[in-house]
Amino acid sequence: MNAKRLLEQVPVDPAAEERAWTVVRAAYARHEPVRGRRTRRPIAAAVALAIVVAAAFSPPGRAVVDAVRRSIGIEHAAPALFRLPAPGRILVSGAGGTWVVSADGSKRRLGDYREASWSPHGLFVVVARPDELAAVEPGDGGVHWSLARPSVSLPRWGGSRTDTRVAYLSGGTLRVVGGDGAGDTAVGRAAHVAPAWQPERHVLAYAPRGGGVLVLNTDSRAVVARYRVPGAVRALAWSSDGKRLAVATPRHVLVLSGRERVALPLGDVRALAFSGGDRLAVVRGGKVQTLGAEGVQTVLTVRGALAGLASSPDGRWLVTSLPGADQWVFLGGRRLQAVSHSARRFGGAVSLDGWLPGT
Numbered sequence: 001m002n003a004k005r006l007l008e009q010v011p012v013d014p015a016a017e018e019r020a021w022t023v024v025r026a027a028y029a030r031h032e033p034v035r036g037r038r039t040r041r042p043i044a045a046a047v048a049l050a051i052v053v054a055a056a057f058s059p060p061g062r063a064v065v066d067a068v069r070r071s072i073g074i075e076h077a078a079p080a081l082f083r084l085p086a087p088g089r090i091l092v093s094g095a096g097g098t099w100v101v102s103a104d105g106s107k108r109r110l111g112d113y114r115e116a117s118w119s120p121h122g123l124f125v126v127v128a129r130p131d132e133l134a135a136v137e138p139g140d141g142g143v144h145w146s147l148a149r150p151s152v153s154l155p156r157w158g159g160s161r162t163d164t165r166v167a168y169l170s171g172g173t174l175r176v177v178g179g180d181g182a183g184d185t186a187v188g189r190a191a192h193v194a195p196a197w198q199p200e201r202h203v204l205a206y207a208p209r210g211g212g213v214l215v216l217n218t219d220s221r222a223v224v225a226r227y228r229v230p231g232a233v234r235a236l237a238w239s240s241d242g243k244r245l246a247v248a249t250p251r252h253v254l255v256l257s258g259r260e261r262v263a264l265p266l267g268d269v270r271a272l273a274f275s276g277g278d279r280l281a282v283v284r285g286g287k288v289q290t291l292g293a294e295g296v297q298t299v300l301t302v303r304g305a306l307a308g309l310a311s312s313p314d315g316r317w318l319v320t321s322l323p324g325a326d327q328w329v330f331l332g333g334r335r336l337q338a339v340s341h342s343a344r345r346f347g348g349a350v351s352l353d354g355w356l357p358g359t
Helices: 003-008 016-030 043-057 342-346
Strands: 089-094 097-101 107-111 115-118 125-129 132-136 143-148 152-159 164-170 173-178 185-189 203-206 213-217 223-227 235-238 245-248 253-257 260-264 269-275 279-284 287-292 295-301 307-311 318-322 327-332 335-340 350-356
Touching: 089 115, 097 125, 107 125, 115 152, 115 350, 125 152, 125 164, 132 152, 132 164, 164 203, 203 235, 213 245, 223 253, 235 269, 245 269, 253 279, 269 318, 279 307, 295 327, 307 350, 318 350, 342 350
Parallel strands: 269 307
Antiparallel strands: 089 097, 089 350, 097 107, 115 125, 125 132, 132 143, 152 164, 164 173, 173 185, 203 213, 213 223, 235 245, 245 253, 253 260, 269 279, 279 287, 287 295, 307 318, 318 327, 327 335
């Protein structure tokens, strides 16, 4: 059954208007106005509210459905990744180690690491195994430095091209070390959520053990912002300009900017990524949705759970994975490309650790 017929079978809800008003009213109630200001609502809040309005007034089934199958998987998937649909390099890691996939489809194994993250501008890769954190070359896996630490996980590299920092978890403690491997220090207790560096700065957002989100200058240890959020934090992502921080919780996606915050009623979000400027993409179960000025749009629906999300350097493509079908799925507007047998080619299931420009 094709997508058109599926949509035709979905009945239009006669109570759409009432439902829309309920959602919009709830979204407005969640918005916390800035005290002492009489100016118009900030553009970011207005755009986010418009997103909720558009989603609420769209009848069920009006989303763009790019792929639907009765069994898990996307039909007519390519048997192998012959090339990326956009320039750049994708970093992946998992049971088969850490790999770099180039635009022409070639891949290089960097070593027996389970997690990885690009350095700013892709000059190096920080990698982790349970008892080690290391910085390696993306070309041949040559090790520049390494630290022996217990229970290492979720490494993230940030900062500018010439002055960088690496954040990672060692057990339940968040630690930060210089990009040259020097000055490793503990920051505080943290939940098991990947921290997120504000672009081009030594400012880190993370989920402290007591709940909420803390934004910290890791050099001065000054608290830049502290946010209360409804529920446990699942994922964090900064916009490319560093002005907005997206936070996923079990029932909401929050967009935070200074003292402004907008809570969108989007539950079960497992991955976040900004792409194409203001557009925020999310993975929710078997769906990929984008949030922008045009509203909430579903750009992919499949059976099974999707995992991970990354945006191409030019912001035109997204990539996610469908582990149940052993597929990668690339989304570019209304274009879709699926590739099978990813686990077989990388020695096991892998996570998507970032898509950066080529060198």
